[in-house]
Amino acid sequence: MYAYVMNNPLKYTDPTGMYCDYSDHNYPSSGFDSSQFDYHSNSGECTQNQGQWVNDAYTHGGFDDYGRPDNAVSANVNTSTTPQPTANDAAKDFLNSTVPGQMDNLGNNLLFALLPKQIGGNPLSLTKPAPNIFFGTTNCGPGGGGSKTGTMNGPCAVHDACYGAVEGGGISAANNFPGGSAMTAGQIAGEKACNQGLYDAARNHPDAPGSKAVQWWMVNGSNLPDNKYILHPGTEAVPW
Numbered sequence: 001m002y003a004y005v006m007n008n009p010l011k012y013t014d015p016t017g018m019y020c021d022y023s024d025h026n027y028p029s030s031g032f033d034s035s036q037f038d039y040h041s042n043s044g045e046c047t048q049n050q051g052q053w054v055n056d057a058y059t060h061g062g063f064d065d066y067g068r069p070d071n072a073v074s075a076n077v078n079t080s081t082t083p084q085p086t087a088n089d090a091a092k093d094f095l096n097s098t099v100p101g102q103m104d105n106l107g108n109n110l111l112f113a114l115l116p117k118q119i120g121g122n123p124l125s126l127t128k129p130a131p132n133i134f135f136g137t138t139n140c141g142p143g144g145g146g147s148k149t150g151t152m153n154g155p156c157a158v159h160d161a162c163y164g165a166v167e168g169g170g171i172s173a174a175n176n177f178p179g180g181s182a183m184t185a186g187q188i189a190g191e192k193a194c195n196q197g198l199y200d201a202a203r204n205h206p207d208a209p210g211s212k213a214v215q216w217w218m219v220n221g222s223n224l225p226d227n228k229y230i231l232h233p234g235t236e237a238v239p240w
Contacts, residue, residue, distance in 0.1 A: 020046035021054050082206040084239055090216030097209035140210060151208035155201035159194055166190030176221070176232050183232060191235040199237035215239075 020041035038046070043053045085093070118124055140156035164170040167186050174180045175191070183191070199218035202211040219239050221231030 016042075018043070018053055018055060020049070020051040022049075022051045080203050080206050084219075085206075085212035085216050087216060087220070090213045093210060093212035097213065140214070151205050152202065152210045152214060155198050159198040162194035162197065163191065166194070176230055176235075178229065180232070188232065188234045191232060192237075195231070195235050196237040199239070203240065 020038040021036065022038070023036035038051065041051070041053075046053045116124065140152055163172060167190055169184075169187065171183065171187055171191055175183055175187075195218045199215055202208070202214040202218070205211050206215075217231060218237040220236075222229045222233045222236050224230065
């Protein structure tokens with residue numbers, strides 16, 4: 001309960017565990033706009049103003065009623081005082097949070113390939129393990145999928161959904177690399193909101209595996225040496 005109020009019970013209170021949500025759930029990117037959430041409302045006022053009175057993510061298993069992670073909607077105050085990660089911090093974090101998972105993938109895939117697929121003519125029901133792609137998660141990075149587990153997995157899952165629901169047509173990770181499809185101004189603005197949400201989630205969990213790498217990527221990925229980029233120019237998150 002102490003951590004619930006960001007370790008400052010004298011400043012932060014939440015007597016109901018609810019908030020009024022005015023965002024458009026047809027567009028997940030709006031779920032990262034803190035101006036759309038009123039934490040000082042009540043159910044009557046919220047209903048009268050055509051908002052939705054919903055469970056706060058911190059009191060609801062880490063996700064709000066619409067599956068968005070706690071950092072997408074729960075905190076309208078940025079709280080991290082940790083210094084911004086450097087490129088060296090990000091590189092170390094990426095290796096530490098990614099290489100073990102990739103090695104596990106090799107072992108899991110080999111074991112899965114060697115296991116018998118049937119016994120006595122009866123097929124076995126086997127499920128290939130969900131891949132640990134990047135940052136110690138199954139959702140971060142191209143081709144992400146699997147369950148929402150781990151600190152960065154939930155925000156990455158929402159980030160993927162946000163990309164798919166950008167107004168003017170869904171976008172994908174391919175848009176973040178040179179040679180990807182051209183993007184409209186609306187798509188760029190939508191992706192920027194999605195990227196800001198993922199950055200904010202990582203920033204509020206600065207010690208989580210992959211957090212430093214995600215923060216650096218969302219802020220600096222469009223400005224690599226020799227005009228290369230891994231984040232579409234113009235979609236960078238604003239650091240805080």
